[in-house]
Amino acid sequence: AQSVTQPDIHITVSEGASLELRCNYSYGATPYLFWYVQSPGQGLQLLLKYFSGDTLVQGIKGFEAEFKRSQSSFNLRKPSVHWSDAAEYFCAVGQNNNDMRFGAGTRLTVKP
Amino acid sequence: DAGITQSPRHKVTETGTPVTLRCHQTENHRYMYWYRQDPGHGLRLIHYSYGVKDTDKGEVSDGYSVSRSKTEDFLLTLESATSSQTSVYFCAISPPPGQGLGYGYTFGSGTRLTVV
Numbered sequence: 001a002q003s004v005t006q007p008d009i010h011i012t013v014s015e016g017a018s019l020e021l022r023c024n025y026s027y028g029a030t031p032y033l034f035w036y037v038q039s040p041g042q043g044l045q046l047l048l049k050y051f052s053g054d055t056l057v058q059g060i061k062g063f064e065a066e067f068k069r070s071q072s073s074f075n076l077r078k079p080s081v082h083w084s085d086a087a088e089y090f091c092a093v094g095q096n097n098n099d100m101r102f103g104a105g106t107r108l109t110v111k112p
Numbered sequence: 113d114a115g116i117t118q119s120p121r122h123k124v125t126e127t128g129t130p131v132t133l134r135c136h137q138t139e140n141h142r143y144m145y146w147y148r149q150d151p152g153h154g155l156r157l158i159h160y161s162y163g164v165k166d167t168d169k170g171e172v173s174d175g176y177s178v179s180r181s182k183t184e185d186f187l188l189t190l191e192s193a194t195s196s197q198t199s200v201y202f203c204a205i206s207p208p209p210g211q212g213l214g215y216g217y218t219f220g221s222g223t224r225l226t227v228v
Contacts, residue, residue: 004154034216043202043219044155090154097143097206098168100217102154 002027004093006103013081014111021076021106023091033074034092035065038105044090050074061085086110115139118203118220125227131190133223135203137183143206144186145217146170146178148199155202161186193227200224 003026013019025031032051036044048059055067065076074091088107094100117136125131135144143162147155147170157170159178167178175197177189190197204217 006154009152036216036219041221043221044204044217045219046216049216097162098160100145100157102147102156104152104154 002031002093002099002101004091004101004103006089006091006106008106009104010107010109012109012111015083016080019076019078019081019085019108021089021091021108023074023076023103025072025074025091025093025101027072027093027095029095030069031093031095033065033067034094034100035059035063035074035076036090036092036102037061038088038090040087047076047089081108081110083110083112116203116205116218116220118201118223120223121221122224123226125193125225127194127227128192131193131225133188133201133203133225135186135188135220137186137205139205139218140183141205141207141218142183144180145204145206146176146186146188147202147204148172148197149202149222150199158188158201190225193225195227198225198227 005024034049035047038044047063048057050057050067058064088105090105091103115138119134145160146158149155156172158176161167161180179187201223203220206217
């Protein structure tokens with residue numbers, strides 16, 4: 001069965017520190033992979049996506065993610081976190097318009 | 113979010129009453145979706161539509177119905193609201209398969225529904 005796992009429910013990092021949010025998936029073939037960000041009271045905004053080509057993808061707001069087929073992972077990274085990055089982050093996978101699966105989310109807190 | 117509007121933004125309703133949430137898009141996208149968001153569950157698909165009058169069930173469709181009479185509007189109805197349907201509901205849109213899922217979804221700002 002298709003599934004998406006975000007192992008970390010909540011992560012706290014200091015402003016200026018690096019960040020890595022984990023995402024693992026279970027799928028029959030390599031799916032499309034996405035990271036979304038949700039600020040409080042808002043909808044989800046697409047940060048970046050991967051479906052083929054270079055396994056390191058760049059997104060908005062200075063985020064990047066690396067697809068590792070052997071580990072079925074698509075981890076999100078940022079070299080230096082800003083206080084405005086505090087939000088909830090969702091990994092999502094899918095192959096068609098009707099089978100997108102979302103992880104449970106990781107809430108990021110940024111300490112001053 | 114630009115191009116997609118949900119109404120109302122907040123609603124409190126009583127158990128057993130019907131409730132309709134509206135999603136309106138100006139992007140002319142073929143696909144529209146209703147999700148619910150609950151702590152610890154991420155987003156779960158309720159129903160989706162792949163065209164006018166063409167809809168299908170998602171993984172948590174029990175107790176919900178949808179209608180799409182126009183490209184731009186996708187309605188979600190809770191036929192008889194229960195406390196377990198207290199949630200935040202999101203509408204999303206995406207281009208058709210020919211344009212690739214690579215575009216991802218565009219989400220509305222959500223409707224917070226409380227059933228008392």
